[in-house]
Amino acid sequence: xxxxxxxxxxxxxxxxxxxxxxxxxxxxxxxxxxxxxxxxxxxxxxxxxxxxxxxxxxxxxxxxxxxxxxxxxxxxxxxxxxxxxxxxxxxxxxxxxxxxxxxxxxxxxxxxxxxxxxxxxxxxxxxxxx
Amino acid sequence: xxxxxxxxxxxxxxxxxxxxxxxxxxxxxxxxxxxxxxxxxxxxxxxxxxxxxxxxxxxxxxxxxxxxxxxxxxxxxxxxxxxxxxxxxxxxxxxxxxxxxxxxxxxxxxxxxxxxxxxxxxxxxxxxxxxxxxxxxxxxxxxxxxxxxxxxxxxxxxxxxxxxxxxxxxxxxxxxxxxxxxxxxxxxxxxxxxxxxxxxxxxxxxxxxxxxxxxxxxxxxxxxxxxxxxxxxxxxxxxxxxxxxxxxxxxxxx
Numbered sequence: 001x002x003x004x005x006x007x008x009x010x011x012x013x014x015x016x017x018x019x020x021x022x023x024x025x026x027x028x029x030x031x032x033x034x035x036x037x038x039x040x041x042x043x044x045x046x047x048x049x050x051x052x053x054x055x056x057x058x059x060x061x062x063x064x065x066x067x068x069x070x071x072x073x074x075x076x077x078x079x080x081x082x083x084x085x086x087x088x089x090x091x092x093x094x095x096x097x098x099x100x101x102x103x104x105x106x107x108x109x110x111x112x113x114x115x116x117x118x119x120x121x122x123x124x125x126x127x128x129x130x
Numbered sequence: 131x132x133x134x135x136x137x138x139x140x141x142x143x144x145x146x147x148x149x150x151x152x153x154x155x156x157x158x159x160x161x162x163x164x165x166x167x168x169x170x171x172x173x174x175x176x177x178x179x180x181x182x183x184x185x186x187x188x189x190x191x192x193x194x195x196x197x198x199x200x201x202x203x204x205x206x207x208x209x210x211x212x213x214x215x216x217x218x219x220x221x222x223x224x225x226x227x228x229x230x231x232x233x234x235x236x237x238x239x240x241x242x243x244x245x246x247x248x249x250x251x252x253x254x255x256x257x258x259x260x261x262x263x264x265x266x267x268x269x270x271x272x273x274x275x276x277x278x279x280x281x282x283x284x285x286x287x288x289x290x291x292x293x294x295x296x297x298x299x300x301x302x303x304x305x306x307x308x309x310x311x312x313x314x315x316x317x318x319x320x321x322x323x324x325x326x327x328x329x330x331x332x333x334x335x336x337x338x339x340x341x342x343x344x345x346x347x348x349x350x351x352x353x354x355x356x357x358x359x360x361x362x363x364x365x366x367x368x369x370x371x372x373x374x375x376x377x378x379x380x381x382x383x384x
Contacts, residue, residue: 095202095312099210102176102196103217110194 008046011039034079136221136300139244143221144297146171146237147211149204150228151178154187157228161191164226164234171237174214175228176207184228204294205317209310212298216307223298223306232295236337240297249333250302251325253288254295256339272358279365280322284332292318295337302330305374315364323368 018035021027045052045068056064146164150157157175164173175188179201188195196210208225215223224240226232232254240252276291294317298306305328311320325332 095206095209098198098200098202099196099206099213102198102210103214106174106194106196106214 004046004049007042011042011046015039034082038075139222139241139299141168141171141241144171144224144237144241145211145215145218145220145222146173146224146226146234147208147215148173148175148188148226148228149178149207149211150175150180150184150188151201151207152180152182152184153228154180154182154184156230157184157187158191160226160228160230160234161188161193165191167234168237172218172220174211176211178202178204178207203312203314203317205310205312205321208317209306209312212303212307212310216303221300221303223303225294225296225298227294231340233338233340236295237297239335239337240295243333243335244297244299247333248331250299250330251322251332252297252299253290253293253322253332253334254297254337254339255288255290255293255334256337269357272361275358276319276361276365280319283323283365283369284326286333288322288332288334290334291322293339294318295339296321302328305330311368313364315361319361319364320368323365327368327371328374 015036018027018032018039022029022032052064052067056062056067059067061067061070146168148157148160148164161173161175164171172194174194174196175184176196177185177188177198179198185195185197196207196214198207198210202210208223211225212223222244224237226234226237236254240254243249243252273290273292277289280291281288292315302325305324306321309324311317311324313320322332
């Protein structure tokens with residue numbers, strides 16, 4: 001089996017898995033897009049191997065496969081950085097939510113104490129508790 | 131915000147925020163002391179994802195409690211305290227650590243310094259002639275470095291950049307409630323840079339501090355070197371951020 005066929009099968013398989021994850025809502029489109037794009041590039045290169053060789057030639061890289069490795073590593077790096085940024089943003093949001101939850105909980109406790117106090121003062125003839 | 135000179139701060143304007151992470155043992159003494167010294171002060175304990183009875187211990191003493199669902203670090207706990215203080219109408223916050231290191235009797239000294247200097251952020255400093263707290267070795271060098279850089283940034287002599295014992299005035303409170311760092315050293319070093327960068331006036335006053343009731347301060351050289359490295363990064367990252375005025379300029383969020 002040629003390496004190109006292997007790449008082709010792999011790319012198609014990955015796209016199918018992405019599609020499945022999207023359908024079952026286990027992944028959001030904005031993340032799937034990146035991977036589908038990566039797969040698309042692999043697909044194009046598998047179908048037209050000449051493109052890869054031409055690009056390697058153009059950039060002065062003797063072995064085309066090295067270009068694949070280089071671009072692949074670069075893409076993974078960039079995607080990781082993007083995820084770190086996303087993760088930091090999510091952490092900040094979680095933090096704000098945690099603060100908000102703590103403050104609201106304290107407010108609820110304060111109000112509950114006040115309501116209970118009022119009910120106690122109203123006595124049995126007053127507002128019926130609960 | 132207001133153009134007219136604001137009314138001077140009184141104790142009634144101040145909320146004492148006690149960040150506490152698993153401090154059920156030290157907390158009762160600290161709260162007891164606080165109630166004894168400043169019976170009228172507003173106090174809130176921020177239980178920073180504690181897994182022990184910290185929150186219950188505080189509630190049993192009739193103190194308000196903010197319970198964070200998980201640990202956010204001192205910076206996170208303090209920002210929750212700042213937001214809460216603003217919502218409840220307090221104008222200033224004093225941070226008082228739950229480990230008993232900070233003496234509530236010195237809160238008066240922080241307020242006095244605020245009144246004298248009009249500072250927006252008053253740092254209760256060790257090594258300022260009062261008290262007997264000392265450190266040595268690489269940690270001491272790290273502190274010397276921070277002292278030099280932060281004194282320049284803040285435009286005033288700061289002898290204890292890593293002190294957590296601070297009075298946050300109205301203008302600083304507005305800034306910190308919006309944007310207070312959760313990173314390591316964020317609540318001390320980065321907070322000073324943040325304040326200075328917002329054009330706030332930072333001052334310090336000497337306070338007596340006690341040794342922490344529990345836990346061991348990092349004294350070995352490796353940890354001290356790490357401390358220094360992270361401090362340098364924290365300072366320079368904070369310094370590279372754009373300047374803002376106290377009231378305006380939200381930091382853009384992507």
